[in-house]
Amino acid sequence: MPAAPRRALPRSFFARPVLDVAPDLLGRLLVRGSDDGRIVLRITEVEAYDGADDPGSHAYRGRTPRNSTMFGPPGHVYVYFTYGMHYCANIVCGPADRASAVLLRAGEIVEGTALARTRRPTARRTTELAQGPARLTTALGIARADDGTDACTPGTGLRLLYGTPVPAADIRTGPRTGVSGPGGDADAFPWRYYAAADPTVSPYRPHTPKTRRTLSAAADPA
Template identity: 75%
Template sequence: MPPAPRRALPRSFFDRPVLDVAPDLLGRLLVHETDDGRTVLRITEVEAYDGGVDPGSHAYRGQTPRNSAMFGPPGHLYVYFTYGMHFCVNVVCGPDGKASAVLLRAGEIVEGVGLARTRRPGAKRDTELAQGPARLTVALGIGREHDGVDACAPGTAFRLLRGTPVEPGMIRSGPRTGVAGDGGDGERYPWRFHVAEDRTVSPYRAHVPRVRRNPVRAAADPSGTL
């Protein structure tokens, strides 16, 4: 008899190499229970980040207060703030003390669509509610206060469920989206995994190096940064 789709994933699922966990997360379910209600996400796009051996990882240069959740234990969430406006959520994996995590890039809201719409009123279609890592956290009500939460602990507001794993033939891989540390070498880091032909998957965008602006013009334009 196959495992029940609504059964929680055990911590041992996450206590594996990040490149094994990442594609295996596709089709799994992330549940967030709040006072406003429950939202459930079917994961359709992820990216793997492998700590000290990965130039694109936040933990490449070691542990800091910001990235400490990445160092374990597995099954915890790592939530970070980026671009001064967005939160992104990762699931920590690998052995405790070794930093690695899987970024949840996109998914389909399969329960709590109405609640997700109130959180993301600008979404034109339901397929856009969690189409991208920043949209995903808003739709699910995830913020910095959830950094380090144990998604495998009994009674937690978050649960990762078995769902329906994606068949290997339906999984695609390629370079990660907008990652400076990859150095444009998508063949070396094909660590973005997504469900083929799924409309909730976010568009791929290569990293664009920041151009340093003329300091005189920048001073006259306070909206920009150097």
């Protein structure tokens, strides 16, 4: 019998290999509770990052103060600040100390649209409210203070519910946005997963090498 859509996902859901968890997050519901109100997001796009085996991962070179949340336990939220401009939110998965996580790239606001609009007043359409990782965290009010939040524990302000998973036939894969890797990320790590034809999925942007000036202005790498 299928699980109720509004039932919370158990920690065992996240305690699996990152390439199993990532596509299985599509269609799940991320609930954000705060003093301002409640927002529910249906996840439509993610990217997988696999720690020491993945040059694109923040944890590729080991643990640092910035990426320590990636090392588990599973089911926690890893939030980082990037390019001196915005936050990105990830869900930690796999066994503890494995340092794998799934970046939440985009989603559909299914509850709390008015609140999301106050945080994203420049969005022209509702589909743009969480269309991209920075827009997603802005719309939901997720910031660095949420790093390490246990999404499997009630009352923490971030929970993941069963929702209605996207059928495998409707899931597409491709290279991760803005990431390079051996042989090119498109060839070696096609770990971006998204719901086919969903208007909230973000446009794909290939990796662009950064100049020294750009690097100096960006956040330090993990």
